[in-house]
Amino acid sequence: MVEAFQEVVGHVFSSEGSYGSERVEITLLANKSVYRGEYLCIKHPAEDKPVFIQVETASLRRPSASYEEKLLRDGDVVQDPEKIVGKAFCWQVGYEDSGLIRPLLSPIPPLTPVYRPSPEALSQFISPDGPGVSIGTIYPTDVRLRLSLKILFRQGALVVGGVGTGKSTLLMSLMLKILKTVRNAHILLIDWDGEFRSKVLEENARQHGGYQRITSSTRLARKEKSLSPASWYNSFRTRAGLSGSAREARTLYAITKKLEEDGVNSIEWSQQGLEKILSIVEADDVRKRLEEIGRNIFKHASEENGVDIVETVRTNALVHVDFSDASNWDEIINRSREILETCYLQARADPTFGVAVFIDEVHNFAPQSPHEGAASREAYDMMIPVMKLIATTGPRNGVPLFLATQRLSEVDKFISTQMGQNIFAFRVEDVDLERLRSIMGSDIAYSARLLPRGYCIYKGHALKIQRPVICVVDKEADVASVGRDLLTRWQSQ
Known part of the structure; x- marks a missing residue:
């Protein structure tokens, strides 16, 4: 059995004198610190196994005397480190029993030692069984965040975050890891501005089954009789x-x-x-x-050399639909709808056909207010029902969606709620917080405002636990816009 109890960081101690099992107050040792979102553990009172808790808030407490404020006003600052006490409030996550995560129902006694678990114990507790994909490390540890591929493909995922936070990089990394991990993978990437035109992505797709790029000028063969x-x-x-x-x-x-x-x-x-x-x-x-x-x-x-999208998906690891040469948004939306509908209907009729669909900036494809979208209302009237249908029934028919957006509040609410079963939240703008709260909860949404670039909070079903995890995302490749801004172009002359 993996040893979990290696480093004591504090003890259970309630300033109010009340001890339960759901919420735990900790007094930290003088030389220890913990971080918001970090996983700690205590010993099960009856069994020699760890009961995991997650830090909700971490703070310093310093009792003050009435005269100290007057001293500060006069500029007489007296540092007294002995008065400072580290505190943390945690939520219980549970313990593993026969492969299931169960809660500890009995009260946690006062002065119970609290440990920082070993990386092996944390990984064993969080990581799912079966095939998985590792997308980064769990902050503030070096433990890999490994997600169940079976669950991701059964439910899809939603990535949200402001401009430049790392959401497109996550989509890129996820595609590359799926190509490297899954035999005979088939991915359909709908790329409205050429952001994913990456040599690394193309070469990996060619090595693992084939790559095909389709543009707005590509003729598609249609088989409707x-x-x-x-x-x-x-x-x-x-x-x-x-x-x-x-x-x-x-x-x-x-x-x-x-x-x-x-x-x-x-x-x-x-x-x-x-x-x-x-x-x-x-x-x-x-x-x-x-x-x-x-x-x-x-x-x-009737064009004989038109591209059959079904056969193209079936015979390639990655089909990259690049609309960067499209003349207008109606063309992008109409062609995307046609491709998605064709793949979905084929998957429903043919149990051997399946494809993972990746779409960046989905608020442009399924807006909450179609009359304010980039395309015409008529184009969205045809597109949004298809997106809703695939968001709800696509995964069970072999067509899961992996969506990203910088404006969660502008995505059709039905779609964002459905896709929120597995959500990666990078730093978000205030305008998107309300929608994020409805999916992830208030505390987690607030935490997402404070994340640095490249950090995200994952919450979903692809782990053993359904608690949020802060992750430092792996960067497998740069998106196309990196190094192509105006200032870089001027400096390269």
Whole structure:
């Protein structure tokens, strides 16, 4: 058995004289200090095993005399280290029993020694069984934070943090570690600005199964044979970039609605299907405009060398969808929706197909207020239902989402709540605290305001315990924006 009780840091002592089991007050030894979020332990009263507690607050207490304030006012500072007492308030986490984490229900007696656990004991207590991925070290120790891959793939994850805090670096590191750890991994990366165009990521993907980059100009092969009238209308309007109020869209809607009422169950997704609809259009100018749009859409659909996104995902470790060359946000949203929907439907129909989807700055893809988003309201009306569907049912169908955002308050609340089962919180802005509190709790959200760059708080189900852990994230590779700012460009001339 791993020895946990190596270093005594203090003793249980309540200034109020009341002792329970849930919350523990500690008086520290004179030469010891502890940190907020750190894990300590005591001995189980009946068994020789550690009961872990986590530091909620750490402070120094110094009783003051009435005359001291007057002395300070007069500039007479008298240091008296003997008066200073280190205190810590902790929450009980529990102890391991037959692979389960159980709480100690009996009161913790006064003067019980409190230990700093050995790295081996802490790792054994926190780390999950089965395949896992290590993303960094637990602060303030050198213990690796290892998360269960099975849980991450069953639930997905959400990464939040302000600009430059390390959230994109975490996504990059997580992808690299999955590629190195999991055999036959398949990752779909939707990259709206080329931030993840990394040689390290590309080379690792090629070594572990293949890399394919898709841009906004890449033609995608579409295999739809027939669609319901409503789906046909939605697909055509979306790919044509028509708003719902456009004359062409209103004409198509009226025709497909009439066909549906007449008992037509499906319309062929092809030039021939369009021609049948056009034969019903009365206005010549609308018919000509739809013919022109149809030629572009179905030219791509019938293109023999179009990229089949399902086969591309199936035959590559990483498919990098790079929209940095897109002309507008509607194009990014519509193409992303099409790719996500295709992969999700394939995964539902084929139990051998699955892909982990990574999306950075998800507030641009599923905003809380679509009318304030980067794309049009019409584009979001099609995209957000797909994102909600995958956020809720994607993991169980082999399509988990790994999302990151710098503006948690602007992400659709349904999606952020669903993805908050596993959340990595870097330093956040005040405007995002309220949403973070609703997911992680007030104390943890407040702590996230104080984190330095590269530090995050993880809370979720991918550990044995469901308590927050402060982690120093590994930096496996730089994102593309590092070293490409304007000042760096000027200095390189």
